[in-house]
Amino acid sequence: MTALIEALFLQAGYNAALVAVGAALLGFAAGAAGTFLFLRKRALVSDAVAHATLPGVGLAFIAMVWLGGDGRNLLGLLAGSAVTAGIGLLAVEWVTRRTRLSEDAAIGAVLSVFFGLGIVVLTVIQTMSSGRQAGLESFLLGSTAGMLFQDAIVIAVGGSLAVLATWVMRRPMTLVAFDAEYAAANGVNVPGIDRLMMALVMAVTVIGLKIVGLILIVAMLIIPPVTARFWTERSQSLIWYAGGIGGVSGYLGAALSASAPDLPTGPIIVLVAAVLFLLSLFLAPARGVAAAVFRHRRFQRKVHRRQGLLALARQEPIHDELTLRVLRSEGLIRADGVATETGRAQAAKIARDERRWDVAREIHQDTGLTGRYDGLTPIEEIFAPDEIAEFDRRIGGPRAIGEGL
Amino acid sequence: MSEPSVTLAASGGQAAAQARPDAALSLRGLTVSYGEKPAVFSVDAAFPAGQMTAIIGPNGAGKSTLLKAALGVIPRLSGEVSVFGQPLDAVRGRIAYVPQRASVDWDFPTTVIDVVMMGLYRQVGLLGRLTGALKARALSCLDRVGMASFSERQIGQLSGGQQQRVFLARALAQDADLYLLDEPFAGVDAATERAIIDVLKSLKAEGKAVVCVHHDLATVRDYFDNVFMINVRRIAEGPVATTFKGETLNATYGGRLAATHIDQLNLVEGA
Numbered sequence: 144m145t146a147l148i149e150a151l152f153l154q155a156g157y158n159a160a161l162v163a164v165g166a167a168l169l170g171f172a173a174g175a176a177g178t179f180l181f182l183r184k185r186a187l188v189s190d191a192v193a194h195a196t197l198p199g200v201g202l203a204f205i206a207m208v209w210l211g212g213d214g215r216n217l218l219g220l221l222a223g224s225a226v227t228a229g230i231g232l233l234a235v236e237w238v239t240r241r242t243r244l245s246e247d248a249a250i251g252a253v254l255s256v257f258f259g260l261g262i263v264v265l266t267v268i269q270t271m272s273s274g275r276q277a278g279l280e281s282f283l284l285g286s287t288a289g290m291l292f293q294d295a296i297v298i299a300v301g302g303s304l305a306v307l308a309t310w311v312m313r314r315p316m317t318l319v320a321f322d323a324e325y326a327a328a329n330g331v332n333v334p335g336i337d338r339l340m341m342a343l344v345m346a347v348t349v350i351g352l353k354i355v356g357l358i359l360i361v362a363m364l365i366i367p368p369v370t371a372r373f374w375t376e377r378s379q380s381l382i383w384y385a386g387g388i389g390g391v392s393g394y395l396g397a398a399l400s401a402s403a404p405d406l407p408t409g410p411i412i413v414l415v416a417a418v419l420f421l422l423s424l425f426l427a428p429a430r431g432v433a434a435a436v437f438r439h440r441r442f443q444r445k446v447h448r449r450q451g452l453l454a455l456a457r458q459e460p461i462h463d464e465l466t467l468r469v470l471r472s473e474g475l476i477r478a479d480g481v482a483t484e485t486g487r488a489q490a491a492k493i494a495r496d497e498r499r500w501d502v503a504r505e506i507h508q509d510t511g512l513t514g515r516y517d518g519l520t521p522i523e524e525i526f527a528p529d530e531i532a533e534f535d536r537r538i539g540g541p542r543a544i545g546e547g548l
Numbered sequence: 549m550s551e552p553s554v555t556l557a558a559s560g561g562q563a564a565a566q567a568r569p570d571a572a573l574s575l576r577g578l579t580v581s582y583g584e585k586p587a588v589f590s591v592d593a594a595f596p597a598g599q600m601t602a603i604i605g606p607n608g609a610g611k612s613t614l615l616k617a618a619l620g621v622i623p624r625l626s627g628e629v630s631v632f633g634q635p636l637d638a639v640r641g642r643i644a645y646v647p648q649r650a651s652v653d654w655d656f657p658t659t660v661i662d663v664v665m666m667g668l669y670r671q672v673g674l675l676g677r678l679t680g681a682l683k684a685r686a687l688s689c690l691d692r693v694g695m696a697s698f699s700e701r702q703i704g705q706l707s708g709g710q711q712q713r714v715f716l717a718r719a720l721a722q723d724a725d726l727y728l729l730d731e732p733f734a735g736v737d738a739a740t741e742r743a744i745i746d747v748l749k750s751l752k753a754e755g756k757a758v759v760c761v762h763h764d765l766a767t768v769r770d771y772f773d774n775v776f777m778i779n780v781r782r783i784a785e786g787p788v789a790t791t792f793k794g795e796t797l798n799a800t801y802g803g804r805l806a807a808t809h810i811d812q813l814n815l816v817e818g819a
Contacts, residue, residue, distance in 0.1 A: 182656065314669045321666070322652045325718075327621040328645035328728075329670050330637065376702040378657045 150398035159401035162287040162354065165295040166393035166412055169351050172302030173360070174367030174389025175309045176343040178382045181368040182320035183337070187247065188235055189344045190361045191254040195231025196224035196348060197261025197357060200282050201268055208271070215278070217294055221349045224282075224357075228345045231257045236338075285356035285409035287397070294353055301350040305343050309382060312339060317378050354397075355409035363389060366416040373427035392416035444469050445519050449493060451475070455482045456494035496522045499534040506533075571633075572597040572726045572757030573618060578627030580610070580617045587613045591627070591782045597725075598755045600748060601774040602762040602788075606801050609779040611761040612648065612730050619645055619728065631726060641670060644724035646715045648731055654704040660714050661699040664689055667721030689720040694743050709740030716744060727751060729760045733767075745771055768792055 146155065153160040180189055203223020208214040231253050238249035265279055278286070309316075318326035319336045327333050344364060351360045371384035396412030425432050443465070451466040452475065461467055461480065470476045475486030482490065500516055503526065522531060571594040580588040588610040595601045603611045617624045620636055631639045644667070664686040665678055672678060690696045693713040703711065712732060719727055727748070733741050748758050748771075762768065768775060768788060775792050777783040777800040784796040 184653075311674055314674060317658075318666060318669060321656050321658060321663075322647060324616065324621045324647045324651055325645060325666070328616075328619040328643070328647075330640040372657060376657050376659060377662060379662075381657055 147398060147402035150401040151395075155398075155401050158287070158290060159397070161292065161295050162290050162401065162408060163394055163397040165290065165298045166287075166354050166397035166408065167390045168295075168302045168393070169298050169347070169354055170363060170367070170389035170391070170393025170412065170416075171386040172298075172305045172389075173347045173351060173363035174371070174385035174387070175382050176305045176347045177364030177389075178368040178371075178378075178385045179309070179316045179320055179340050180344055181365055181372075182317075182378060182381075183340060185246075185337075185340070186361070186365045187250050188232070188341065189348065189364050191235050191250045191257070192228045192232050192341065192345050193348045193357045193360045194254045194261070195234075195257035196228045196352060197258055197282070198264050199224035199227030199261075200279055200352070201261060201264030202227070204268060204279060205264070205271070217291075217297060217353065220279075220282075221297070221352065224352060225345060225349050227257065227261075228348060232341050232345065281356070282352045283356050283358055284407060285352070285354045285359070287354055287400075287408040290353065298350050298354070301346055305346045305350075306386065308339075308343055312336070313379060313382065316340060320378070354393075355412060359409050359413050362413040362416060363392075366413070366420050367392065370416070370420040370423045373423040373430045376429075388419055389416070392419060442519075448473065448475075449518055452486070452490040452493045453497070455486060455490035495538075498538050499531060502534040502537050503530075570596055572631065573728075573759065574630050575614075575618055576628045576630075578614065578617060578629070579625045580613050580622065581625050586625075586780060588617060588778070589780050591778065593776055593782060593785060595757060595759050595776070596774065597632070597757045598752065599773040600752050600758040600760070600771065601776055602760055602768050602772040603776045603778060604762055604765065604768065604800070605778040605783070609800075611778060614778060615645075615728055615730055615759070615761055619643065621645075641722075642725040644719035644722040644727050646719045646727070646729040646732055648734070649708060649711050649715065654706075654711065656703065658703055659699070660690065660695065660701050660703060660706070661686055663703060663714050664699075664717045664721050667718040670722070686717075686721050689717040690714070692720060692747055693717045707737070709736040712736050713740060713743060716747060720747070724756070726757045727759070729758070731761050731763060733760075733762070733764060765797075 149155045150159055150163065153163060177186075177189070180186055200220050200223055203220050203226075204214040206223070207216060207219050212219070234253045235246065235249045238244055238252065239246045242249075244252075268279060315326065315331050315336050316339070318329065318331055319333050319340075323333050326336070347364065348357065348360050351363060355363055367389035368381060368385040370388050371381050375381055375384055392415045393412050396415040397408055399415065400406040400408040400411040423431065426434075428434055447463065447466040447469045450463075451461055451470045454461050454466075455470075455476070461470070467476070467480065470486065471478065474483060475489060476482050497518075499522055503522075504516075526534075573593075573595040575591055575593040578588060578591045578593075579586055587608075591610075591614060593614075603614065605611050613622065616622045617627075618629050618636075620629075629636050631643060661683070665683070667689075668678065668682050668686065672682065687696055687699060690699055693716050695710060695713050695717060698706065698710065698714075703714065706714065716729075716732065719729075729748075732744055732748075736744070748760070751758055752773075760772075762772070769792065772788055774786065775788050776785040777791070777796055779800050779802065783800045784791050
């Protein structure tokens with residue numbers, strides 16, 4: 144526990160602090176850049192892009208060794224990964240546009256072919272004399288053991304640029320994601336914006352290779368915006384919410400993995416993000432599962448309460464168990480089913496409101512107000528007191544139950 | 549209008565419409581195809597400024613395709629488009645498009661007022677601020693379609709008719725001179741239909757051109773000044789009074805309209 148607290152406050156050593164800050168920055172960038180990917184419903188394209196980075200990493204290593212340099216230079220490896228990721232992305236686009244294959248088929252093909260090629264290249268590197276210690280397989284799932292200050296700088300700069308570009312281009316990207324035809328009619332270059340979205344995804348993928356790895360980066364792009372969607376109804380705030388959720392996941396995940404030996408950083412970050420997702424799924428106020436169940440229950444009780452009271456007013460027997468329970472729990476009927484004093488008053492009121500509505504419909508034939516009748520909203524919320532008085536005048540004096548309605 | 553009362557094109561392309569100066573939107577030889585099968589073939593058209601025109605034709609006749617190709621939403625195989633006598637890209641700001649309601653995801657995280665503000669994006673650019681004055685303008689557009697009190701709703705909570713009104717408000721926010729609407733009355737309630745047609749007629753009164761893809765032949769006569777009849781090729785175009793007749797309808801719908809139906813359309817034999 145103390146280890147976790149130390150890690151949370153960046154006191155768990157230089158490397159752990161560097162990883163935590165880097166992971167938070169990466170999480171923020173991935174969440175923000177992933178927002179429009181999610182809104183455009185192209186989440187899986189990023190998976191193809193991510194897997195297409197692998198051959199680039201290997202080929203860049205070989206190229207750098209041939210040129211007599213250090214094959215493990217991070218910037219060089221990332222540049223190589225960006226090249227093949229870009230080719231993979233263009234391949235998905237080309238297959239989708241030029242053939243009759245759908246995008247999911249194109250994604251499947253590109254993802255597996257590029258990943259296979261990447262594994263072959265890595266195997267070849269294993270046979271090279273300088274290749275044994277390359278440790279390139281760490282790009283699959285990320286490895287934070289030897290993270291350097293300059294690696295953190297790469298993440299910070301690349302991530303900031305991705306977030307900045309997302310913010311600057313938020314309007315055209317919103318248009319394209321919401322309504323591509325309208326965007327095109329407004330002169331927005333839709334394929335260009337789509338390519339930009341993917342370029343942002345590619346940038347985040349590439350800078351995330353070190354910490355999260357190419358297999359799990361798609362989670363960092365998608366889980367934060369999906370989670371954020373539970374908390375906001377506006378696309379522009381979604382960018383920041385998703386960034387925040389991604390950043391928190393990165394930071395917490397890195398701290399957790401630093402607090403115990405041999406916990407892998409990338410997978411832990413993804414699991415933290417998944418926990419935030421589950422919490423939102425159940426607990427979010429408007430869109431969460433719990434809120435939906437609660438709303439449904441409350442609505443159901445309202446309907447049963449009204450039907451029960453109407454039955455009381457009409458002196459009809461009630462058989463429905465739930466109706467009886469609702470009426471009993473509100474003290475409207477006694478345990479033996481006979482209406483209480485309150486129950487009688489409420490029943491009279493509800494029966495009266497029904498008659499008021501009948502009159503209202505006669506008077507206000509075309510105002511749209513009567514369209515708001517649902518039997519549940521109190522009539523006082525829809526009509527003013529003087530209007531209701533007018534309805535009552537037309538109905539006649541108040542009557543008690545049993546006088547005949 | 550010194551137009552001939554009816555222009556029945558024997559085959560598309562022959563009656564090459566000159567780019568008339570009074571045309572808000574004119575098309576020449578417009579052809580669009582999905583694969584090898586043309587959806588719209590060599591269509592000439594001139595939609596007059598200051599008037600309301602209905603594009604009618606059977607399902608699959610290329611009505612929506614014509615509109616989208618004219619706007620560059622889908623690529624055209626050949627043909628030219630000019631708007632107020634100028635190439636499309638020079639006058640984008642003067643055109644407002646209302647797509648079909650079914651074309652978007654209504655669970656998208658956006659509110660009614662945000663959708664209307666989308667109509668201002670082109671004007672404010674990437675970084676321009678959406679000022680209070682612009683928001684007030686968006687609200688007044690919502691008010692025009694009777695939706696001002698819904699401005700903060702998430703769009704998925706609206707009825708179909710309300711969604712259509714919001715789309716119209718977004719187009720109004722663009723303050724355009726040419727309004728192109730794709731089936732604005734499809735699947736909306738009677739009150740919305742009335743609200744929309746009132747707005748469109750007020751646009752016409754302001755001198756704007758309105759072009760609607762329209763499916764309800766019964767209302768063509770009440771709502772529109774002109775009619776453009778298409779079935780892949782252009783069949784006829786002209787004022788409703790002289791063009792909207794049994795002869796042209798038969799040519800457009802290829803006998804798919806029952807004779808009794810045509811009778812019910814209350815066609816005036818004239819010209």
